[in-house]
Amino acid sequence: MIRDSSQSDIVKHTARSDAEKARICAANNADLYQAVFRAQGLPDQRTSAFWSSDVSAPPYYSNMTTLDPDATEEQLVEIGRLTDRLGRRPGFKDGFSRLELVNKGFHLLFSASWIWAEPHRISPRAPQDWARICDAAALGRWEHSWKESGSPTDANVFTPALLSDPSVHIYGRLAGDGFDAGCIVNRSPEAVGISNIFSLTGTPQAFRDAVSLATTAFSPDAPLVGYDRGAALNEMTKLGFRSVGKLRIWLSDDGS
Template structure:
């Protein structure tokens, strides 16, 4: 039997192990971190073992995220270097739950799952009332709504520089006074990531809309990935995502 290129691409994704998928999820997330830090004009570095930055991280972002479950020695060295550079222990994302740092001055903030959905074909029609954010004023209104959904910072996290990055799409659902839902979609070499989903109305349709937007934004030929826990993880699972690995977020145990 002869398969066309589309069938071959989808088949190629289905034979990946969960370990491979978790690596792809972690790499996609690191791409988002890199874009966010660079949009703030902050330096960063990346190796096969980790992504990191010596700068003060924006709220809700870590100074380091791991990319290889077996490179723990390199990662511990980088944690030490960042501690020296920053003058304090960094917050970081252990992308494969391989590091236990309770006895090294860290506390576990929370655990979550990398999630994965195989490529799918859908109608190339955007969900109703959603739009891509393209200007600074709209982004400001979007961030205001995002903060209303549970943020505890007054800092401006999402800068207009993000809007000129072709790998990043920010979407919002229009409401009378701005946006009542939103998400961010980012394209990597092997996956499209969905993050920062917020919803001020309580309607579960938002999760399906985010999935549709991610597929439409870049390509139906690549998997969708993300990082979720709790109720959001449950909703994404209902839409066809499944957990392919665990991650943990660590903070200094002094609360900084």
């Protein structure tokens, strides 16, 4: 695996509180949202309080994700604006579990934990049979497997333009003509994020391999971050991650 030598913008680790770490996790996740939306040619905007988009979000993505636990008033104003603009209430990620929206036309889809692993906590290694996705044909096969693993949709979520974004790497484990496991790794100024881990074989090895890839994709001096719940959270905890905060995903009550 070749490291990107241009990662001098990633800040070296210093002592941080869990609240600060949760902010960094949320910012990294918003960076991935921004990359996915822009690769599809979709508009977006970002403030210190939130990231959002005025158009219908791709499957499994929200129209808004929060970035500041204390900016709830500004976030509620944006939810109202998006509702007017979209003609419905937007799904969104409450990055700090600060907003109560049951009485505002939303229902809670799920809760999850932001997770964090300190630099050098994970031993880097080169897992066998994994490759970085670098062309549209391979991306199509990768996304097919991703959908089969539990994310069914007729839409293409990850477009070839995403492969040209230097801050995003997509990896898959080779299996015949396709892939039976995969993940996405994205860099931010203060962290490297790992997400969309999947496996068609249902074994924990995919988690170990994905985390190993993330440690070498950009910078060994950056913390690894992400969010998970349930069995996936348990696997990541075994690998050296720990929870640093809670988030919630809200959807409209009207079923949109």
